[in-house]
Amino acid sequence: MQRGEVDMCIVGTDRTLANGDVCNKVGTYLKALAAHDNNIPFYVALPSSTIDWNIKNHKDIPIEERNSDELSHVEGLDEKGDIKKVQIYPKKSKAMNLAFDVTPAKYVTGLITEKGVCEASEKGLKELFK
Secondary structure (H helix, E strand, O other): OOOOOOEEEEEEOOOOOOOOEEEOOHHHHHHHHHHOOOOOOOEEEOHHHEEOOOOOHHOOOOEEEEEEEHHHHEEOOOOOOOOOEEOOOOOOOOOOHHHHEOOOHHHEEEEEOOOOEOOOOHHHHHHHOO
C-alpha cells in the first residue's frame, strides 16, 4: 500500500452490524487502518445472511477467545526428526488470543452484497434490504 501498488482492498466478514461495523478475523481492522492511511478504498464483501440487525453496539458482539497456547507454543522437528511442541515465551507471560476484531464503519468505503454495493451505514443497508 505504501508503495502505491494497491488500488483497493476487499475483505470478507463474519458479521456486519446494521450500522456498518464489521467483525472479521483478527487483522482486518489493521488492513482498514492501512488503507485509510494510504487513501485506498476499503470494501467489505458479505452475504446478507451475515448482517446482524439486532446488535447496536460493536462492543456487544461476542468475540471468541482461543487458547493462548496457539500463541505461546510452536511445533517443529527436533534434531532427531521428532515433532516437538515448545514454548516460545516465558511461562509468566500472559496472552489474549482473540479470533476476531471489529472494523468501524468509518473505515469502510462500501459494503458489497448480493443486492449491490452500499454505504457502510444503517441507511445504506436499509436501502438495499428493507
